[in-house]
Amino acid sequence: MTDARTEILARVREALAGSTVESAEAHPETGRASEVEPVETPPSHAPVVDLFAERVADYRAVVERCSAAELADRIAAALPEGPVVVPPGLGIDVPGAVVDDGTLTAADLDRIAAVVTAARVGIAETGTIVLDHGLDQGRRAISLVPDTHVCIVREDQIVPDVPDAVALLDPTHPLTWISGPSATSDIELDRVEGVHGPRTLHVLITPAE
Amino acid sequence: MSATFVGMPAFPTAAREALADSQLRHNLAHATGTIRAKRAKVVEEVPDWEELRLAGAALKERALLDLDAQLVRLEETLTANGATVHWARDAAEANAIVATIAKQHAAEEVVKVKSMVTQEIGLNEALAEEGIAAWETDLAELIVQLGDDLPSHILVPAIHRNRAEIREIFLRKMAAAGRPAPADLTDEPAVLAAAAREHLREKFLRAKVGISGANFAVAETGTLVVVESEGNGRMCLTLPEVLVSVVGIEKVVAQWDDLGPMLRLLPRSSTGERMNPYTSMWSGISPGDGPQEVHVVLLDNGRTRALADEVGRQALRCIRCSACLNVCPVYERTGGHAYGSVYPGPIGAILNPLLRGVGHDDQIDSLPYASSLCGACFEVCPVRIDIPSVLVDQRAQVVDAHRAVSWRSVPKPEAAAMKGAAYVLGRSRRLSLVERLTGLGVGLARRFGLTAWTGARDLPEAPAESFRAWWERTDGGRDASGNDAVDPAGPDEDLRKGDL
Numbered sequence: 001m002t003d004a005r006t007e008i009l010a011r012v013r014e015a016l017a018g019s020t021v022e023s024a025e026a027h028p029e030t031g032r033a034s035e036v037e038p039v040e041t042p043p044s045h046a047p048v049v050d051l052f053a054e055r056v057a058d059y060r061a062v063v064e065r066c067s068a069a070e071l072a073d074r075i076a077a078a079l080p081e082g083p084v085v086v087p088p089g090l091g092i093d094v095p096g097a098v099v100d101d102g103t104l105t106a107a108d109l110d111r112i113a114a115v116v117t118a119a120r121v122g123i124a125e126t127g128t129i130v131l132d133h134g135l136d137q138g139r140r141a142i143s144l145v146p147d148t149h150v151c152i153v154r155e156d157q158i159v160p161d162v163p164d165a166v167a168l169l170d171p172t173h174p175l176t177w178i179s180g181p182s183a184t185s186d187i188e189l190d191r192v193e194g195v196h197g198p199r200t201l202h203v204l205i206t207p208a209e
Numbered sequence: 210m211s212a213t214f215v216g217m218p219a220f221p222t223a224a225r226e227a228l229a230d231s232q233l234r235h236n237l238a239h240a241t242g243t244i245r246a247k248r249a250k251v252v253e254e255v256p257d258w259e260e261l262r263l264a265g266a267a268l269k270e271r272a273l274l275d276l277d278a279q280l281v282r283l284e285e286t287l288t289a290n291g292a293t294v295h296w297a298r299d300a301a302e303a304n305a306i307v308a309t310i311a312k313q314h315a316a317e318e319v320v321k322v323k324s325m326v327t328q329e330i331g332l333n334e335a336l337a338e339e340g341i342a343a344w345e346t347d348l349a350e351l352i353v354q355l356g357d358d359l360p361s362h363i364l365v366p367a368i369h370r371n372r373a374e375i376r377e378i379f380l381r382k383m384a385a386a387g388r389p390a391p392a393d394l395t396d397e398p399a400v401l402a403a404a405a406r407e408h409l410r411e412k413f414l415r416a417k418v419g420i421s422g423a424n425f426a427v428a429e430t431g432t433l434v435v436v437e438s439e440g441n442g443r444m445c446l447t448l449p450e451v452l453v454s455v456v457g458i459e460k461v462v463a464q465w466d467d468l469g470p471m472l473r474l475l476p477r478s479s480t481g482e483r484m485n486p487y488t489s490m491w492s493g494i495s496p497g498d499g500p501q502e503v504h505v506v507l508l509d510n511g512r513t514r515a516l517a518d519e520v521g522r523q524a525l526r527c528i529r530c531s532a533c534l535n536v537c538p539v540y541e542r543t544g545g546h547a548y549g550s551v552y553p554g555p556i557g558a559i560l561n562p563l564l565r566g567v568g569h570d571d572q573i574d575s576l577p578y579a580s581s582l583c584g585a586c587f588e589v590c591p592v593r594i595d596i597p598s599v600l601v602d603q604r605a606q607v608v609d610a611h612r613a614v615s616w617r618s619v620p621k622p623e624a625a626a627m628k629g630a631a632y633v634l635g636r637s638r639r640l641s642l643v644e645r646l647t648g649l650g651v652g653l654a655r656r657f658g659l660t661a662w663t664g665a666r667d668l669p670e671a672p673a674e675s676f677r678a679w680w681e682r683t684d685g686g687r688d689a690s691g692n693d694a695v696d697p698a699g700p701d702e703d704l705r706k707g708d709l
């Protein structure tokens with residue numbers, strides 16, 4: 001008996017006999033991805049940052065803009081009562097926070113109220129934050145299990161639209177795209193914030209260093 | 210519960226039952242109407258939407274036409290990233306692979322992210338037979354699973370349940386599955402969601418094995434992508450030690466950049482949001498972060514059969530956004546259960562026959578007829594699947610299959626009618642010609658029968674004026690003086706979007 005791999009690949013080849021990728025190109029209804037005009041990049045970056053702030057807020061996330069000097073105070077104000085975890089390379093002092101050394105279990109994290117992380121990319125058009133889980137963001141579990149996520153996005157990290165973000169991201173890292181707090185509309189389509197992910201998303205936008 | 214809907218009656222019978230359920234019709238009309246409006250609003254925001262659809266269709270089509278090479282590439286990159294790749298010809302093979310992995314880790318339970326493909330293969334039932342409990346973690350799937358029920362919509366599987374029913378199900382069934390619902394549970398959606406959070410959290414924290422599907426698999430980089438809302442996906446993909454993803458071979462896209470257009474198309478088409486709350490991407494194993502044992506099961510289960518159908522293969526581009534369900538006048542009235550499959554609505558009406566073949570099961574053979582061919586599904590489809598054309602082709606195949614087994618080679622009346630429809634819908638000039646002859650056709654049909662057709666449908670009076678003629682005369686109804694000559698949503702609805 002042939003193995004499943006050999007047989008599936010043979011079936012695929014048989015199914016495609018006579019069709020080539022060129023037949024897709026010849027198809028009048030199809031164009032290459034690269035033919036999509038990039039969404040026009042505004043001449044100044046400020047409108048992109050404004051749009052990002054507006055679109056993140058649309059998801060009922062908390063959005064604040066502040067200077068680098070104000071950051072520590074704003075973080076402190078955003079944190080709820082209870083223990084806080086931070087990634088090993090956050091680069092901002094959060095008094096009293098536990099620095100994740102990779103040994104906290106999921107159950108440990110479940111007893112932690114909040115997490116503070118940086119981000120990799122912000123997407124203005126969709127109000128999305130992307131984490132690539134580098135040292136200033138930490139492994140995936142720490143930004144997932146605690147109920148409040150305070151996320152710092154630098155203005156120079158914000159790009160206009162999704163393809164711009166895809167181009168910047170490195171697929172060898174695990175990536176988490178976050179657009180607002182966890183939500184469901186499964187019950188009569190009523191949007192309810194917060195099922196399993198952090199129920200509070202607090203975004204702090206700061207100018208580039 | 211049977212996820213394969215064994216013994217479902219053919220569509221007309223099931224649809225008649227569903228039509229008699231007024232709660233179901235109310236829930237469905239509300240849901241499809243709401244999502245439709247949200248989608249329209251966010252699609253309007255995108256100036257290059259039509260080009261984006263072209264790009265989405267093209268990149269999926271190219272991957273499909275090069276599928277053997279893409280799959281080999283995907284296997285290479287996944288393996289290089291530390292994942293173990295398995296191949297499964299059918300549901301039984303896929304289920305056996307997953308069960309073996311779970312048993313190797315002595316797992317008595319697994320947590321699951323909502324995935325159509327694991328429903329398609331009946332994974333939960335197969336695992337249950339091996340003594341492994343598979344917990345659905347998506348809120349709607351949890352409602353369906355606890356209610357011992359079947360999903361009725363791709364995106365909102367519990368759309369047929371209202372809040373009072375959900376409260377009932379939680380109160381009655383949660384205790385047997387784990388943490389019970391609080392005694393003071395109300396039917397507020399937020400309260401119900403909080404009960405689900407508590408119930409599932411203990412399962413997430415202790416689960417050793419997570420199971421997912423994937424929305425996209427990138428051959429170039431060996432990356433899988435899961436798009437979700439609630440965070441249950443992130444939990445299942447991050448906390449367990451072992452992750453098994455069952456991926457239909459049609460999910461492959463060639464390159465990393467292809468995710469740009471796809472992630473612009475999917476959320477807007479699906480939930481009507483600019484972006485869904487969470488999307489997770491992972492490329493095999495990340496040391497120190499998430500599952501340290503990662504498996505990917507590449508599944509055929511009829512996909513190569515669909516690929517061999519030159520008209521139907523476009524159905525494999527489907528990204529399961531469910532936009533076609535929400536615009537379908539048939540789906541809106543009957544709901545998902547009438548389709549007797551995990552893939553309901555217009556896409557289900559073509560995908561099920563394509564995956565499983567026609568001519569051996571009346572239920573499947575009835576699906577290509579579950580449509581009025583209005584064309585709304587094609588218009589909204591983010592990857593431009595021409596569902597009406599495939600439906601017509603499938604009808605012809607059903608008829609051919611039946612003729613092949615019959616000792617008489619007389620085509621059914623629908624056979625002639627559908628061959629005619631394929632021809633007529635092909636060109637707008639022919640369509641307008643036929644519209645002028647519709648009165649004649651309806652008269653003939655009344656006279657000579659077509660009873661199977663009219664038994665489940667009211668054969669309309671032929672209008673005095675066709676929709677297209679009405680549109681031209683009244684400028685699409687904007688000219689108020691002429692808009693009462695004929696109801697535009699009336700008898701000609703069947704044809705109105707055919708080829709305008």
Ligand code: SF4
Nearest residue numbers: 527528530531533590
């Ligand atoms: S057929 Fe098109 S519209 Fe329907 S679910 Fe698939 S991708 Fe969406």
